[in-house]
Amino acid sequence: MNVNDQQKRSNLSSVLTKIGFYGQRNNVNAVEQAINAVVSRNIYMNQSKAATVIQNRVRKWFDQREQQRLTREQQLQKEQEQLQKQRELYIKELREEFDPELLDEKGIFDPVRYRQQQHQLRAQEIEERRRKQDEDRYARQAQLLNEFHNIEDMNIDILFETDQQEISDYIRTHEKYVYHHLSTDNDVIMLCDVQNQDQFNRIKNIALNRYNKEIATLSYKQYNLSSINQIKPTKQYYSNIASQADLIKHLDSVYDKEKGNVFKLAVDFGVLIERVDGNNEDQTIKYKYMLPVDASSERRAPLEIRSRDNINMYKQYLRTTIGSMQKRTNTDTHEKIVSIFSIMLFVFRYPLAGAAIPSLKQHIKRREIYYVDCKVNLCFQTAYSFITMPNSKDKRWKDLSRIAEAKRIFSRVNGVEFRDNYQGFDFVGDIDNFINKEQINMHMYTYESDPPHYELTQNYLVNRSDKQFNMLFINDGINAHIMYISDVESLTGFRYCNICHRQAFRIGDKNLQQSMRNHMKNMCTIISVQIMM
Structure with a gap:
């Protein structure tokens, strides 16, 4: 062996020692197998490391996608909740917009009920037109006989x-x-x-x-x-x-x-x-x-x-x-x-409120107006008896019972027993005492003939009371009479603000609810504060 061969053997021996081969070094096959095994192991290890890096990157990418998916699901859930709240708000506003009678048991608009209601309204309109035609015809006949209108009606505008x-x-x-x-x-x-x-x-x-x-x-x-x-x-x-x-x-x-x-x-x-x-x-x-x-x-x-x-x-x-x-x-x-x-x-x-007058006939026919046939000047108290003794489906009070209740009201408010020579309710001298003792807000309506309509003329309010008394004041220039109003909206065609009791909104207005909300936000609070002051 020359020097070069010896050096190669020494280098090979060092390599074999490093790879942990202590076998027969003169055996070429064994040495070759050992070297191949080490090379294979190193290649495998390098491949494993590369696979691990790729696997980590893939896992990281999947984790990011999963996080994005979860975040998107949360956003979708929040959007659905907001949409649900908005939908419930819209449903609530629609329910307020529609007449409760037009909603079914689930609170959903029922088109069948709506058509029935419209049919009833048209029928009522036709009946009202016929009734007015009949009244005009009767009025022309009554003008010849002069039966009920001997005294010219007083224009109380x-x-x-x-x-x-x-x-x-x-x-x-x-x-x-x-x-x-x-x-x-x-x-x-x-x-x-x-x-x-x-x-x-x-x-x-x-x-x-x-x-x-x-x-x-x-x-x-x-x-x-x-x-x-x-x-x-x-x-x-x-x-x-x-x-x-x-x-x-x-x-x-x-x-x-x-x-x-x-x-x-x-x-x-x-x-x-x-x-x-x-x-x-x-x-x-x-x-x-x-x-x-x-x-x-x-x-x-x-x-x-x-x-x-x-x-x-x-x-x-x-x-x-x-x-x-x-x-x-x-x-x-x-x-x-x-x-x-x-x-x-x-x-x-003002004439005193008490005696019945001939021109009451056209008002008594209205279903929203309640008349009590009373021979003494207690029409104000009999009208108020519909507040203290309201009618119900099971019980409708007779006129005699209401007159007796009117006398009890008179005694309770004035502190004296009723006498037949009572001249009638005095709006100047009696009104403050009455509303304060009864703790009730009074709203006076009257009738205008040109064109024919009923309108609010006066409010008598008491602080911190939610009781309301609506009455119709009819005047013929000599006597005045008061009757109870059960349904102001049907009688006047307007809905009055239940806070300030002054602002009126036409029932047929399609923007009725919005107009009322705007009034309450902008002006009603100011007006109510002025009333309280």
Whole structure:
């Protein structure tokens, strides 16, 4: 063996030692098998490591996909829950939108019931049209006989034309207009300076002399009935005024004379007007006066007078009105109001509620109106008996039972026994005591004939009470009668807000529910707070 062979053997021996082969090294086959086994094992190990890396990567990829799947499932579940909540909300709104009678046992809209209801409504409409035609025919016949309408019906529009809220709003919006007294020495309320004092004084004296101090009034041909919403007042009180103090004194005097009556009060002023024609170089100045009975355009809003507080409010209202008139004196481009020289107070007295009247017949036919045949002046209490003794399917109270209950109500509220000489319910003197003792909110409705309809005219509210008493007030100009209303919506065709009891919504409006929600969100809370205050 040469040196090179020996070196190769030494290297081979070292390799065999490293791979752990201690066999016969002279055996070529054994050495070859050992080397092949080591090489195979190394290849296998490398392949195993590569497989492990791939397996880990695949497992990681599958884990990521699984995590994404789980996350997506959670998102889908949340979306389904939100959709379910939204669906339930929509169903709830739809149930509120639909009449409960149109829903089946599961609360789902039933088209069969809807068609039946529409058929009934059409049938009722046809029946109502036939009934109205019959009533018109009977009315024409009755007009010839004059059986039930011997007395002309009183138009009570002006009694309910406005209320305390309107006057309060006017005072609030015009309180910035304060009357400023002019330095001129005059016996009228001056709103601005005049251009021709001599002519003004001459017309002013003529106007002031129209007042008859002995009988405290003025003479005129007729009361202005140009508006269908006006009627002739029960009484009017006229007086010249030179200051706001005279106006206040006149109001107090009328209240002292009328405080025993139930009445509404309206006011108008007598005014002096300056007219200027021509240009700056050639002007013609004229003056004229207008009496309160002719100045219908200036007639002030009426107010129901129930107490000294109402009179005080009206005083503030008239002071604000005069300040507003001083701010805006021009009536057109040529004329302007320069002074107020007189005042007329128009008194519209309420008749007492009690006696039955002939014109009740058309109202008694309505199924929403309940009438009790009572010979004494207890119609208010008999109407209220439908609250204390409501009818039911099993029990319908007779008129005699309701009259007896009315007498018990009278004694409970007034603290005295009923007597047959009772004159009737006094809305000015009795209403506050009644609603406070009974803790009930009262809503007065009346009937208007042109066009025929029923409408809300007055609310009498007591704080923190959810009891409601709806009544119909019918007036023929001499007597008044009150009846109970069981269904306001059917009678009037409107649904009234059950919080402020003022806002009305037409039943046939397809946006009824949305309109009511908007009203409650935007305005009703404010109005209810004002009522509470």
